[in-house]
Amino acid sequence: MKITIRKLTSIEDMHLVLQLENIVWMESTPIHQTFTAAKNGGILVGAFTTNEDESEGKLVGFCYGFAGFKEGQAYLCSHMMGIHPDYRSSGIGRRLKEEQRQIAKDIGYDLIIWTFDPLESRNSYLNTSKLFGISDTYIVNCYGEMNDGLNNGLPTDRLQIEWWIRSERVEEQWRPSLSFENPFSVSLSSKGNPMLMGSKDELPFGNSGIEVPIPTDFQNIKKSEPELAYEWRMKIREIYQAIFTEGYTLTGVRKADGPVQFAQFIPRKLIPLKRIERGANQ
Known part of the structure; x- marks a missing residue:
């Protein structure tokens, strides 16, 4: 095609x-x-x-x-x-x-x-x-x-x-070289959908990056278990807001086989955002 x-x-x-x-x-x-x-x-x-x-x-x-x-x-x-x-x-x-x-x-x-x-x-x-x-x-x-x-x-x-x-x-397609900590666990509902276990109070702010599980197929959760989809919404809202308040920024997603993928966060100050000046022929 x-x-x-x-x-x-x-x-x-x-x-x-x-x-x-x-x-x-x-x-x-x-x-x-x-x-x-x-x-x-x-x-x-x-x-x-x-x-x-x-x-x-x-x-x-x-x-x-x-x-x-x-x-x-x-x-x-x-x-x-x-x-x-x-x-x-x-x-x-x-x-x-x-x-x-x-x-x-x-x-x-x-x-x-x-x-x-x-x-x-x-x-x-x-x-x-x-x-x-x-x-x-x-x-x-x-x-x-x-x-x-x-x-x-x-x-x-x-x-x-x-x-x-x-x-x-x-x-330059810059990627962070930090290690990442994941303080959360995931279990499965009776219908086989992922459930996020843990809270923002367990977030490990320090010298490493942070990983947070997010659903591989959120649309399927919405269709099969609306209450669980709402729970995901509220938990991720709370966790992401806490991460951003500490000066961290979402920079990538680590792909994985299974019901969740892993959103990755690092301190914003580490990200090279300065404009690169290119020559006229570049």
Whole structure:
């Protein structure tokens, strides 16, 4: 399967985004909004299949961001990414983000931000271990009550990712060399879902990093045991907030076979976020 990634700029492109949004989210952003953003510092990129004659096929993924500004810092707010259900788990999300990053650098951005659910381990892994973003901002019930298939029934807690696209962390794909301590254990419910054992009081702040288990498949927990999903939400909220208060930052996810993955945190002061200046030909 050949996928082509390109910038989306035309009204026709915006119509394609709207159609895909309705498939992925069952709702859509008005075309006048996406089109205006694209003309004023925003960035939309799309993933297209390729026909047998090498012509562009259908839109199967998109990433939409608009210009933001806060406390003297201009940035790109990457508001939404959607992949057609038939094309997920094929690396399209990472390719969209990398294209977004390159266009953002060309425009002059240093920073891209977006939010994601801290209990979605696949997103955590992509955003930190693959794209080298970081997060130390926990937003409680960010979007209020949402009735779509992914968020129904739970507070919409989110982490805010900072993607410093010109930093050593991103440009050189810097990873911490610390050892990590995990003070938590995991047991299984009667339905085979993971249950987190322990509390924030057991967090080992010191010279090492910290690992926290998060579900491998949070969506399955939401469907099969809603009460357990809510318990995960409340426990992770409390633990992450305590970690961030101590100056630690999420920098990666250690993948593992089994019902949980492991979110990894280190002190923010150790992360190289200074802008790397490149020559004109680099």
